[in-house]
Amino acid sequence: MKYDRILIRYGEISTKGRNRKNFIDKLRKSVKRVLHDFPEIKVEGQRDRMFVLLNDQPHEEIIERLKGVFGIQSFSPVLKVEKDLDTMKEKALQLIQKVYQEGDTFKITAKRADKSFALDTFGINQAFGAHILTNMPSISVDVKKPSINLVIEVRKEASYISCENIKGAVGLPAGSSGKGMLMLSGGIDSPVAGYLSMKRGIEVEAVHFYSPPFTSERSKQKVIDLAEKLSRINGGVALHIVPFTEIQQLIQKQIPDNYTMTTTRRLMLRITDALREKYQGLSIITGESLGQVASQTMESMYAINEVVSTPILRPLIMMDKADIIDIAQTIDTHDISIRPFEDCCTVFVPSSPKTKPKLEKVQHFESYTDFEPYIQKAVENTEKLVIMPNSNIEKEMEDLF
Template sequence: MKWEKILVRYGELSTKGRNRKQFISHLRNNIRFSFVDLPNIKIQAERDRMFLTSSDDSEIDALIERLPKIFGIQSFSPVASCSKDLEDIQATALQIMDSLDNHEKTFRVTVKRSDKFFPLDTYELQSLVASNVLRKYSTLKVQMKKPEIDLRIEVLNDAVYMMAQVIPGAGGMPLGSNGRSLLMLSGGIDSPVAGYMLLKRGVRLDAIHFHSPPFTSERSKEKVMDLANQLSHFGATVRLHVIPFTDIQQSIQAQIPENVSMTTTRRLMMKIADLVREEIGALGIVTGESLGQVASQTLESLTAINAVTSTPIFRPLISMDKLDIIDIAREIGTYETSILPYEDCCTIFTPSCPKTKPKLEKVEYYESFKDFDELITEAVQNREVLSFPMKKSNDFLNLL
């Protein structure tokens, strides 16, 4: 089927008022970024919808395949066009129905006739097209309210346009419309899902990961790099800040009582994350914590961890069941990477009996015997910064 254009419906951002143009501009820019490899795409943004066109049929097919990952789109429809000749209209309608799974489906034809000089009125065109379709597809059943297939025909001055598919989009808000935050990316199941949920609300992300060689391997680091790369597929560059954390963890093990060592570890991670956040100009910190899931995620533990910063901490999974989180991880494609059996710095020194209700004053008392500030500053300064999606290497080309 040859499609003329794609109609994009905005969804939630269409509820915006005077600042709607800013949200539409973000969506336009995100589409350009995501389809930079398709040079012939043209974007026509209107107040309530957007049209994407290309002179290359393969680019239209690529748009249909990849648009569902772009945040800010409620749904979209491939649109075909034809002349205003009745036989051409009927033939195009059959071509569209051929491209759909139409066996034993409910069906209707909806006509909008903007060209008032068109010789057939709305009801006549609707009847002629529907009867022609039903003659070919005898298993279709006409249903005027909420049919499974709604063949929409719009008669304009220049041509007739038709669509029947309504493909769900990712929803949410366009990336960049709600600032930037820093995601604490551990390599487990939860944190990539938390990142996805903030991306869906229009928040651009940097990510921070704590790496403790030789206790954590290069494989564990590569796993986190893969997760950062997967998050970048939703329409924006993701920078990953890899923090050398070995010296800090060893100092914690030497100084802090074992049963509160995990609380101190999380507090120092949060301090480092806050310094990186300030340096990159992010407005918040994102974590994958879910209330009560592990000892460091009780209300008492979270209170002790929060005490090191006044920065907003976003925990989009805080009330979610683990199985629901796993379902989202499978849906967005991060689950199989997350379950790879490589250790992270939070698991290698896990105490046998961690405090589930640590007292903030006691944690601060234990930490007062060791000045961690120098180690924190050194870790921030010596971090490695990677950008995803990674640019293809030109090393081979440079050899030519």
């Protein structure tokens, strides 16, 4: 059986009032992007639903890809059938037989846009219901909680029949919420924070602090690999690599041991904020989870957050580690994150960082040094990479595979 089109339902978007057009447009772009290698496919965005016209392309593959697109509530493959009652009944039966599993119940939802059609909705319900019940003795009707909802829509040009309702990835369409800078360390949490942000429609640009030779080329590679995984979600991710060695050495020299961590985070935040301004972002995203490490206590956050007024989004703030790990595994970043390379947060960790730093104290310690020129220099020398899906192999290696 060949499906003709896929019907996409929006869910949350439809409540977005004036923004709706923008949302639908972004969603249409996302859908087109995941299906970019099927040029025959047409995507039609309407006010309250979207159609993917298959034009004979394989629906299985397309269904698989649509499952990962944010902003889709649910979708259904649809059969276009000529408006001949017998043909319609036969096709409807075939559809149900295809998805039927022992014990399933069904109901019929008829919509008749073409009022010239011989049967009204009641008539359609009755005719199709009878046809299915006679041919499938083991199925029964349940109008309240059916396992199969057979939707029959009669329009002017043809009738459309569907009975599968596939759950979408929900969330908001890629990029519909604007841009945010994700502080990507290489650990388990920050990629998850990035993923959840993308799910809410944020266009994520990642920022990584790199301190050679204290951290190796491999720790950088690890972050590139993580960014590559995130790039698969929306088709591409920018990654800013900030040279951080000089600042870290300066901190070690200027700040008392138990406050170096707090100052390090404050400076990272200032640099990230400068990058955000440069690239017109609206927020900073971190993988912080309350109380997880010394820098993520409320006291620490209070002392660190003070350096910026930009909203800091912390998608994981109230989540337990186990739940974060679960997400990391589903988005396939976990195994990259646990590769055992030092990153800039672990190399310079003092033996006993303050878990309850005082804002006045850190301000006081920092007041002896002018960090601003160093921050500007770091921002200027930041390397911007654009990571595309499956791009993590160098050119000279490509032809080996």
